[in-house]
Amino acid sequence: MSEEEHILELLIGPQHPASGHMRLVAKVDGDVVVSLRPDIGYVHRTVEKLAETKNYIQIIPLVERPPLADTANHNLGYVLALERLLGIEAPPRAQWLRTLLAEMTRIHSHFYGIGIHGIMLGSSTAFMWAFWDREIMIELAQRLTGARLTYSYMIPGGVRRDLPPGFEDEMEKALRYLERRIPDYHKIFFDNPVTKARLEGVGVLRKEDAIRLGIVGPNLRASGVPYDVRKVDPYCAYPELDFNVITREEGDSLARVMVRVGEIKESINMIRQILKKMPDGPILEERYLKMIPPKWKDWMAQHRRIKLPAALISLRPPKGEAVARVEAARGEAVYYIVSDGSPKPYRFRVVSPSIRNVVLFEHLIRNCRVADIPAIYGSLDYFPPEADR
């Protein structure tokens, strides 16, 4: 038989139960994957081009759409870039509230990733549990912001709402529940002998390769590189928080999952610290606060929220450019804005963590089994719309 005859080209997706919104072109020799090429772009939504036609405030909902599940961190990245362009800074309480929502989003985004990975390995229990436990953070975020996922909570100069009454107690209950729950996941999924057999030593990403390929987020930290934007380039309330960067040395699929589990635990600690240390004060920058008519002031105090001042709606940042980066749940997200002084950005650029991790498909899924494709895919927590933007 010639070389071509015993190699089968397998098109996994976009109509496939576990491909996501993308296509994986796998070359298979028997049960061994010779090479795999990800074919991305199926959910490209022209976010960058679309942003050039919108007012600055309208871009907030836009940047939240692609990285669904991890919306708040991307919202934060964009707003930080915009604030740098405007030369303003949010008041301390707003910074802490932003950090709070960012960490809540990180928890439910990681649960989302763990659940999808579970069903890719065939563990429907891990999937259902993770999707239920994710719901708790979503419910609390809804009480804080009014939306389940697309919060649009962070606006230039502050946040839209203050903590609702009784939020601290509800959150403490939720955190205790999550802490009780994580050992259950260990019993049924992480320490399950079948899961271990499927993940240990599968898709090993070596440290030097991870650095060379520019991998970000938990996938990088699972290879033993303690790189976290929250530590390297702290923003919001992170400098005042006490937390560890979770790393693992193994670099295999199991390590990537366990880094996420560790980050969930760290986020739980951070939320406790945030709620304890949060300073009092306004939640919007003084300049905008002054623009709100006095008749709305009572309403704002009563409802603990902001009446959006008209000036925010037609923002005209000065000519220039600004860049901001945040540690989103899936890794480092970079936002870059070029302004020509008009109410719409001249150029807008998003570098999402998934587009930086997509190279791992080609790099890791090679000389492994067909069944390892979903095992590695799931461990990357790769989200096609976030990569396609």
Added chain:
Amino acid sequence: MMGLLEWILNLLLSPWLFVPLIYPGLISAFAVLLFIIWLERKLAAKVQLRYGPLYVLKQLGGVIQLVADLLRYLSAEPIVPDQADRLAFIFGPILLFASSYMATVAIPISYNFYAFRSEISLLVVLALTAMAPVFNLVIGWGSNNKFGLIGGLREGFLITADEIPLFVSALAMAILYGTMDLVRMVELQSRWLWGIVLNPLAAITFFVLMLLSTSRFPFEIVEAESEIVMGPFTEYSGILYGLTMGASYVKLYVLSLLFAILFLGGWEPLPPLEFPGSWLILPAAVLFLKALVMMGLSVFMRSVYPRYRIDQALRLAWHYLFPASILSVFLSFVVLMGWFI
């Protein structure tokens, strides 16, 4: 008129019609199919903090959900792809289902009620159940789909890996009882002890291989959804898909009945009850309950385990289960020697 009714009743109750058609044959196989899939979904739902099937007959927890599903399968159009081998594509699922349930004819219900009694009825059951997976290969090839082909090949690898140790561990019990006649085996167990106590190694091996050969979790490798969509059955729709899905459950049913007879004392011990028809209903019910427990245990694995990779399953089968089944043969000899000494 009464004479005619009585004649029909007698005909139905004659073993060579009752066994293949009613119990443990076609009708109860279908009833089990509908019930066990509901039970599987309900058990998984309990573990996963959900309700599971609920709205079809809400008073009984949606127990006839699968009847609704079956009606849907029946009314859906079975699409035959252009490029498929029509003959293999259409007859594959039918023969797969038929050969899966055919082995029920050789299963006795009580000491004196069976379609036929043979010196080698154990072999007949095993041989007939081992036939079914061949049609998975035919289906995988005939549907002309890459995922189907891979699924069929996986089945091909697994047939040899699971059927051989399954045979050996069943034959270990045959050696222990000194017969391959299923009726005689139950008789001996009621006098000695249950097979699972006499040879636990064979029981464990048989149970794991039962999961492997009926593609239950953690060995749901042939249909692995996140890898190869639905394996050999990827192209199927309508009632043809229903048959392919049902076939593995029917095979599980047959193997569970066999497990109950080999290891759990069959229809013994009978409850001391007397009512019209109790000579038939009681042993049938006892055997059925034991098989149902085994089936429930098998489908419960879905909520506990993810799935193994095929090379890991093959390694498990050849490196551990096959030696274990050979060991269980030796264990049978040891038990026998102990018995005679």
